[in-house]
Amino acid sequence: MTTQQKKYTSEKEYLKGYDIKDYDSFLVTVDVSIFTLVDNELHVLLVKRGDYPQKGKWALPGGFIQQGKDKNLHDAALRKLLEKTGVKTFHLEQVSTFGDAKRDPRGWSISTLYMGLIPHVPTAETSDSIEEAKWWPYEEALRKKMAYDHKKLMQEARERLKAKSGYTVLPMYLLKAPFTLTQLQQAFEELMDTTIEKKSFRRRIQAADLLEEVGEGLPEGGRGRMAALFKPKKGSCRHAFVRRFGSEE
Amino acid sequence: MTTQQKKYTSEKEYLKGYDIKDYDSFLVTVDVSIFTLVDNELHVLLVKRGDYPQKGKWALPGGFIQQGKDKNLHDAALRKLLEKTGVKTFHLEQVSTFGDAKRDPRGWSISTLYMGLIPHVPTAETSDSIEEAKWWPYEEALRKKMAYDHKKLMQEARERLKAKSGYTVLPMYLLKAPFTLTQLQQAFEELMDTTIEKKSFRRRIQAADLLEEVGEGLPEGGRGRMAALFKPKKGSCRHAFVRRFGSEE
DNA sequence: GTAATAGTGTCTCTAAGACACTATTAC
DNA sequence: GTAATAGTGTCTTAGAGACACTATTAC
Structure with a gap:
């Protein structure tokens, strides 16, 4: 929580004295708003949260960066997209990042939003996950109660998609x-x-x-x-x- | 580091059992690429790092989110911009977020880049900070050795500025x-x-x-x-x- | 008057909008 | 033949590009 005050004489020595756990902790996540067309109607992929927090609510596929699995943000978003759809040809781009003290009750939370576009495939049968994944018509998703600020994220991805079209x-x-x-x-x-x-x-x-x-x-x-x-x-x-x-x- | 496996029966109970320190830690920062025109030439504001890490190198103004001071990412970027320039009328927009395991030797690091545009003011006299702040002609800044991946960040902000112009x-x-x-x-x-x-x-x-x-x-x-x-x-x-x-x- | 800068008139060119037209297929 | 969909011809319109022109200021 405090800034290092001790004076160091080299980069190496400084790094030896540094412990990341001495500083503020953050919740660091990626979320992906994945779109497709089903019969010419825009659909978005949502997952139903199988456990706390926000149990039972629909959310964008996403979650914590896993330092062991994800080399960078883009990889993390790819991993989420693959886990949920199994599709290999797609477009994935970063939209923007939401970070504030209140969006997650567990602490100061930061989430980088990606937009994914894929041709329609039926949702992968919930393989190893307790989560249910389902394509929703976008207009219907808009009317749902969603987890956290995910509706705002989904809407921002939708706007980006419309603008770039x-x-x-x-x-x-x-x-x-x-x-x-x-x-x-x-x-x-x-x-x-x-x-x-x-x-x-x-x-x-x-x-x-x-x-x-x-x-x-x-x-x-x-x-x-x-x-x-x-x-x-x-x-x-x-x-x-x-x-x-x-x-x- | 491990995912909670224990089953909870309510949101409240779950939150009581949650400790953010049990999870991966991240370095969470904002950096601002602040541009102005001096005699019709594009300039960028850089600060010389006064201490480790990357001591002596020029960097974008920025740094850690301070949970006590910053309600959200945008506020954090505003704070950095104000601390460095003292200017009140300006344009500030998020450009993108860089996150990977290697960009900072201290750990998995995530930085949200903002682009700031202001009319030219001489740099605030280094008030309470040991850092030196200076407007550099953009072309000259491009040829500098910069801290971390800040040159890439600066270039991405420059591209956004060009495209939106x-x-x-x-x-x-x-x-x-x-x-x-x-x-x-x-x-x-x-x-x-x-x-x-x-x-x-x-x-x-x-x-x-x-x-x-x-x-x-x-x-x-x-x-x-x-x-x-x-x-x-x-x-x-x-x-x-x-x-x-x-x-x- | 001249030099310098502000501002306009007007023709051309590019690409979108409108919309009627022809072409190919299944039945 | 008809219904349905694919694809074209061509005129209009909006707005950028080119460039010569006039207007106002300081000296």
């Missing part, structure tokens, strides 16, 4: 490849809560050269004319369009 | 109000490392209605015709233009 191709990470341009457009429309003009959408996507054509076909259950099928090109998630879709907010 | 009016927070449109344009040009066409710049800024005219005058040392003077309107930092300045990167 306006000038990137992030929504493609919610689709199982290969997908058609119509499917992709519908994903954009769901995420941005608007309609997009078909010609504008296709012009933009095709001019940017972010997708690779992988044949022709129909999306499952589709009717009508065959459509070109695409998969993401590598690195395309980093593309930022000069102009956003939609009008001034 | 393309579609917001953030650079105005680097200028002392009132300022002229020409001064503001020069700030944009310095931050984005490009030139902007004068008419395009004025059209955009004036159409967005983000500035309030506060008379006419000359910037200090200026020659030529009188210019309109402006100050930021409240909330204008949240405006995002639909289209970015400059071409596709």
Whole structure:
């Protein structure tokens, strides 16, 4: 709790005298807001807490950094995502970090929020965990009572996803490849809560050269004319369009 | 270090049995990359570490969260900024969080990086601190050996500043109000490392209605015709233009 | 008058918006 | 043929880019 006052004469000597347990303790966690589309509707993965604290409430998958398992924050978020979904192809990005004295009754708590995007898979059967994991329609999750400040975290991830959909191709990470341009457009429309003009959408996507054509076909259950099928090109998630879709907010 | 296995029957009982010191310890810090313009050149505020660890190296202002002083992360960053500059009008935003096992030799360390923008003030005379604080031209700071991974943090804040300059009016927070449109344009040009066409710049800024005219005058040392003077309107930092300045990167 | 800086008029260019049109498939 | 979906042609519109022009100040 107190700052070291003793004077040291070298870095090495200083480190010998340092004991981390002499200082304030913190709860250090990562939480992941994992999104997917089920029948063109945005869903979020929540887990039901099987034990205290906040037993019985729905929460974002996440938890303490484990110093033995996690080399860094990103690894910790990856670990949580893999444990919950078992999916290997996905997009994962840091959103922001929440830290304050009151968000967790156990102490000063800090949580780094990640946003994960994956194509839909049924939730892994609760293997070694007592926790129940379930995809919820986002709008329904919004109406739930959630653990801690997880609703605020989920909403911030949702806002990031909406904002970035306006000038990137992030929504493609919610689709199982290969997908058609119509499917992709519908994903954009769901995420941005608007309609997009078909010609504008296709012009933009095709001019940017972010997708690779992988044949022709129909999306499952589709009717009508065959459509070109695409998969993401590598690195395309980093593309930022000069102009956003939609009008001034 | 171990997860609680004992079964509790209520939240209250669980909390009674919980001791934060039983778990992994972390170094929890905030660091602030504070930028300003001196004669139209981007500068960053660095402090010279007066004691171990990393004694003698230049670092971003920052340090441990103090549970007694800081209600939350943002407060902690504000405290650091005030301690170092004494300035009251500024922009402060979270950039991202770096956490890994190796960035600090004392243990698993997590640092939330903030970006601060202020009009230029001479650095506060090192009041109660042994640390020396100094504005460095950004390009010069880039060539320095810096403490820990602070150079990476500084660069990430710089990138955020450059990116947001393309579609917001953030650079105005680097200028002392009132300022002229020409001064503001020069700030944009310095931050984005490009030139902007004068008419395009004025059209955009004036159409967005983000500035309030506060008379006419000359910037200090200026020659030529009188210019309109402006100050930021409240909330204008949240405006995002639909289209970015400059071409596709 | 000149030098310097502020500010405008106006044409071009890019990319989005609107919307009607044609093309291909299953039945 | 019809229904359904894929994909195109082309005109309009918003806003950036280019650049020449006028306006106001100090000297």
